[in-house]
Amino acid sequence: MRKRRILLLLVINILILPILSGCSNQRFETYHKAQNGQIDLSQLHLENEAIDLDGEWEFFWNQLLEPTEVDQGELSGYVSFPSSWNKYVINGKTISGDGYATYRLTFNSSDDRILALKIPKVRTAYKLWVNNNLTAAAGEVGKTEESMTPRYLPQVVSFNAHQGENEIVIQMSNFHLSSGGLLNSIQLGGESQLLGLRYRGIAFDLFIFGALMMMGIYHLALFFFRKKDPSPLYFGLFCILIAVRTLMVGEAFLFYLWPDLDFVIARKIQTLTYYLGVPLILMFFKSMLPDYFHNQIVRVTQILAGAYALVVLLTPTNIYAVINPFYQIWSIFLIVYLFAMLIRIASHSLKENWLIILGGLALILTSIVDIITLSVWISDSWPPFLKMIFQSDNSSSTGQLLFAIAISLLLAKNFSDSLEYKTVMGEKLTEINNHLDDLVFQRTRELTASNEKVEQQNFELELINQELQKISLRDPLTELWNRRKYDETIQLEWRRCMRYKRPISLLFIDVDYFKNYNDQYGHVAGDECLIKIGETLRTALSRPTDMVVRYGGEEFIVLLLETSKDEAIHIADVLLQKINALGIPHFGSVVKDRVTVSIGVSCLIPDASSNHEELVKIADTALYHAKTNGRNQVQVFGE
Structure with a gap:
């Protein structure tokens, strides 16, 4: 069925259009x-x-x-x-x-x-x-x-x-x-016969001019009020170009109205309407059916049309007339391309796009007639019927008018569908308004239930977020602050102490021979040992601003804010004694028969030339000296 429709469209264009295009100059x-x-x-x-x-x-x-x-x-x-x-x-x-x-x-x-x-x-x-x-x-x-x-x-x-x-x-x-x-052909006959042909031709040309000009202005107005869709702009400009060209071909009524019109200017205008009309119509099809037309071909067409237009504007007529056949060849390629795309569109969605397909075929066939008419290809040996068709150089104006009518019918159909949709929606809106109170009550009840559910979910999410936040900043074994919390805190406190020029001290604590402890007593005992040490460090500090961190493995950091070096050393000694006092057995240690720690102490007053990472580096160096000097002791780097 679809193939029959496509064939019908082709037959209509092939048989009827040549007749219509010859009506303006019947012989x-x-x-x-x-x-x-x-x-x-x-x-x-x-x-x-x-x-x-x-x-x-x-x-x-x-x-x-x-x-x-x-x-x-x-x-x-x-x-x-x-x-x-x-x-x-x-x-x-x-x-x-x-x-x-x-x-x-x-x-x-x-x-x-x-x-x-x-x-x-x-x-x-x-x-x-x-x-x-x-x-x-x-x-x-x-x-x-x-x-x-x-x-x-x-x-x-x-x-x-x-x-x-x-x-x-x-x-x-x-x-x-x-x-x-x-x-x-020059025609010979009675004066009334030939004047009738002349007047009918002029009337037909003026009819096409007026129709196309009105359609062009109408579509430009559509674009002016709705610039989101560029297709009316392209189509309106194309209609106006063809309308102007109509007065310069066929009976050439423009030269009758304006006898002193310069031939060179008129010829340039006529040529430009052709050169610029080709990309405009392709851009129109691209905007209407973007899935079928390639951006590269449209872009090349725009560039070629612009280049040829410049040649027309800047050179004499006998110069740019030489290159016109090359543009005609390019136009024929585009016509074949457009024809192929229309066949493809017809095979996919003929029912929705048959009007634009019919108009496009009319435009294609009459454009071919004009290209052949304006070329030197016509032969005297052609049959009279063909010679009649190809002796009128305004056929594309007729095709463009048919194309414009098809597009107008398509717009009318779309407008009718829009009105039908509006009517249906209006009826539904009326029905909704009649039951508005019930609908509002039902929607309000549903909305209230939904809001209560959302609030409950938000409350549960807040609890989960708090728990996740707590977990993300706490060491799961010792429940001390972890390294992430330390990194957040030290940056803030470093800037604060730098502003007020207050000291920051840091104790770097490492459990002596902890690997030996794990090997001798097992990892479960090792975890219990770390828990006891962490609890001892936390409870031994008296100020809430002091911070105990499990830095990694058996390493701990104690951050002492606004604490001098001497105070930090004193606190380190106290912590060393308290851990000794725990009396956790450790017969694998070469220091004592119990668990001991080594502590490195650092103290800095923050300034612009230093950073908080140096605090850890200095304490780590002091810790290294504490280990190499026998462990179970407090060391300050530089002392």
Whole structure:
């Protein structure tokens, strides 16, 4: 089912879009073609027809000949018309886009009558004579870039046709675009017929311009009020660019409104609308469907568009026109990429995105038509149906309008869904309001129970935290302060004593031959020995500011705040005697038959040049001397 829908979308775009894109410049089928510079139209009622003067025209390369001079000119050959003269081969060489030439065609009419010619845009200046009368012109024809003045001016002109043979002579020159000549057919017919085509084309272009401009302004306004979503900005700018371009292609109504508009400026504007429109539409798709479009491709497209735009702004038209085919190739790559992504989107979520897919396909197909139309790829051997499609250079405007309509329908659908959701939510809110009192009472009761439960849990957590805090700072064996508590305390007390210039003393205590004790009596007895020593140290100190720490293993630290060296030595002696007095048997000791300790004493007055770690280092050095001097004694480093 999904594959059928995708196929249906493709068929709709392929069959319908070319018809729509041709509506702005409808023409009748060509029944006759010129051969060897002549076309016989004597059997037709030309005043009721609109005939494309296609076929073989006489061609005089690098010659600007007026009607009275054509017979004396050097005929370069009979060439397919309309066509860019870049395709013509003269003397075995393909001619370039720069140059000038004269074309001539004769046609037969059944009687005298007033007829008209519908002349499209000519690259890039021309003069046209009918029966030796100068009938139409645009710009100034010249043999050099300096002597000519380029100008676009599609127009319908009337003339008196004679019974029998009539002659059309056209001088053309081009030094501003990469290809010269005429890409669209000159039409011959009744004045009312051709004016009708002209007016319908202008009306269609103005309709597209107005629709796109309004959509562009509308989407820019959406972005102004909601800047979080950039997709309306990209889409609005793209609509405005295409709207401006619409007035410069097709019937080129802008040149009719502003006849003195400089060709170079107009051409730069038209080219920039193309160069800048490519990254804008890709950025729009990226913002709408970010999962399907790669950031790297979008970034490269932005860089290339910026670079090409700078070239357009800073160089003459004949320079940047040369690089335009390369950008067209890049555009075709992006079109293929966009087409592949749309197929991927359709295969994943066609139901939700079918509008944007349909609009995107319309944009893709009409953009391809425009790229081919503006290139030199069109061949005179193409079937008439294809030539009709590719002779309109404003197809992408039609595709963009269809794309904009699709996006607008998508926005309308989203808006409708939003209103439906709002209605449903409003009904639910009304129902809730009707039972608000019961709901508030129920929610209040639930909230009260929840708060009581939270308070109970917080109380239990506080008890647990207190217990954990206590455990984290206490030695689990002796219940003395541990090394973590010591590290926290010494930093605070060191700064305090430094501020008031008070001394800090430290006793470093080590149990003598404790390993031998464990080996002789076992670890359980060793733990009981450490508990008794720790309890003795704690109870022997009289001041609450004194701190006893189990520093590690059989090592203890006694921190004595605001205590002089002499006082510290006295306290150390007292502690040494009290531990001796415990009388804990230790027959593995070489000092005494009981457990003894060695004590190292340090004392410092904190200042900026010292730190608390030196206090431990000095006491540790003194302890080392106490051990090496026989143990069971108090030592002060330096004494």
